[in-house]
Amino acid sequence: KDVGQTWTELEKGDQGDATWFLGAHEVQDLAQLSWDYVQCWFSPEKCEESGPGAWGWPRVGWDSLQFLSDWYIKVSESRGLTHGRITNNLTGLQWDLSRRVHGQHLAKEQIVTFLKRFLQASEPKTSLTLSFHGWSGTGKSLVTRIIAENLYEDGVRSPCIKVFFPQLHFPHISHLEAYKVQLERQIKEVSLRCAQPLFVFDEADQLPQALLASIYPHSQPDTTHVPAIFLFLSTVGSKAINEVALTFWRAGRHREEITMDDLDRPLKASIRESEGDYLLLQALLSRGLIDALAPFLPLERSHVKLCAQDSFVARGLPYTETTLDLLTKELLFVPKEEKLFSAQGCKLVAQRINFL
Numbered sequence: 001k002d003v004g005q006t007w008t009e010l011e012k013g014d015q016g017d018a019t020w021f022l023g024a025h026e027v028q029d030l031a032q033l034s035w036d037y038v039q040c041w042f043s044p045e046k047c048e049e050s051g052p053g054a055w056g057w058p059r060v061g062w063d064s065l066q067f068l069s070d071w072y073i074k075v076s077e078s079r080g081l082t083h084g085r086i087t088n089n090l091t092g093l094q095w096d097l098s099r100r101v102h103g104q105h106l107a108k109e110q111i112v113t114f115l116k117r118f119l120q121a122s123e124p125k126t127s128l129t130l131s132f133h134g135w136s137g138t139g140k141s142l143v144t145r146i147i148a149e150n151l152y153e154d155g156v157r158s159p160c161i162k163v164f165f166p167q168l169h170f171p172h173i174s175h176l177e178a179y180k181v182q183l184e185r186q187i188k189e190v191s192l193r194c195a196q197p198l199f200v201f202d203e204a205d206q207l208p209q210a211l212l213a214s215i216y217p218h219s220q221p222d223t224t225h226v227p228a229i230f231l232f233l234s235t236v237g238s239k240a241i242n243e244v245a246l247t248f249w250r251a252g253r254h255r256e257e258i259t260m261d262d263l264d265r266p267l268k269a270s271i272r273e274s275e276g277d278y279l280l281l282q283a284l285l286s287r288g289l290i291d292a293l294a295p296f297l298p299l300e301r302s303h304v305k306l307c308a309q310d311s312f313v314a315r316g317l318p319y320t321e322t323t324l325d326l327l328t329k330e331l332l333f334v335p336k337e338e339k340l341f342s343a344q345g346c347k348l349v350a351q352r353i354n355f356l
């Protein structure tokens with residue numbers, strides 16, 4: 001099938017036309033593909049060869065994607081494939097974070113503390129907003145996936161979870177008014193269907209401030225809506241985080257000694273100073289809507305080796321210390337003098353293993 005072509009046809013028609021044109025099985029296939037794309041975002045290492053690269057974002061419009069994901073949710077619920085059941089397994093969350101996420105003591109601590117507080121709060125509860133900051137490949141999406149897996153029975157496939165990508169959902173600033181309405185509608189729909197929705201905004205530094213009004217009522221203490229979890233992922237402030245990590249290293253101190261007191265101010269200053277049209281994060285911060293910042297530190301060689309080790313084990317491949325050394329040698333480490341931090345975090349590790 002020419003998937004791109006089919007998408008285009010889908011975008012032309014309304015829901016009825018699309019079903020007529022494609023037939024239920026094909027729509028289901030496409031819906032599955034749209035979910036696979038979201039899954040690939042959550043688990044890039046699983047999608048390198050079979051990923052949906054052939055049908056990139058630009059082909060897919062909001063309406064067709066929304067129709068497909070709604071359709072997929074209906075089909076999978078009616079077939080008992082997903083339930084939207086909430087598990088809220090805090091022990092599992094802590095265990096998974098400690099086992100699967102390397103070098104991120106602060107982010108883990110912040111996330112567990114605030115999620116625990118949110119999940120154990122007595123009624124009426126208010127929504128929780130967490131903002132993840134850090135360089136590319138440091139684990140922001142991985143941690144999001146771990147949260148999804150431990151809070152919902154179906155993990156990232158749960159109908160309670162909605163992930164927004166600016167380049168897919170809000171690609172043209174000129175369509176902002178339409179995006180505001182669509183976003184509000186999506187948030188309402190998931191909130192109606194689920195007692196504890198989780199909304200993830202990737203590349204949050206690409207989100208315009210005008211979208212705040214669509215999210216705002218849900219992020220405020222508001223008993224008319226179900227309490228939701230909002231996660232904003234961005235690289236804003238990563239320079240400030242990296243500078244603090246480097247200063248500690250130069251002073252001969254352990255990175256585990258870095259506390260939120262060391263990072264809170266520089267991180268907030270970076271958010272306030274960010275410039276451009278995309279200032280949703282700034283608006284969230286200035287209105288006191290962010291409950292906690294979760295800083296992701298730049299990853300060192302030892303962490304990258306642990307990521308590589310995980311990848312070898314996950315694929316059932318043998319490895320030696322020499323293989324791990326060889327693999328890290330292929331990656332770029334900065335700054336130039338110290339060569340301390342992996343410029344892509346653990347992002348290219350799985351790819352390098354394929355190559356090796």
Ligand SMILES: Nc1ncnc2c1ncn2[C@@H]1O[C@H](COP(=O)(O)OP(=O)(O)OP(=O)(O)O)[C@@H](O)[C@H]1O
Pocket residue numbers: 043044045100101102103104134135136137138139140141142143234235299307345346347348350
């Ligand atoms: N701290 C970490 N511990 C273990 N694995 C990691 C860590 N950071 C990244 N990885 C692995 O590296 C890959 C990329 O990570 P991830 O997508 O979570 O990065 P990210 O911070 O969300 O990056 P981006 O900002 O580019 O989206 C994933 O396969 C993930 O499992």
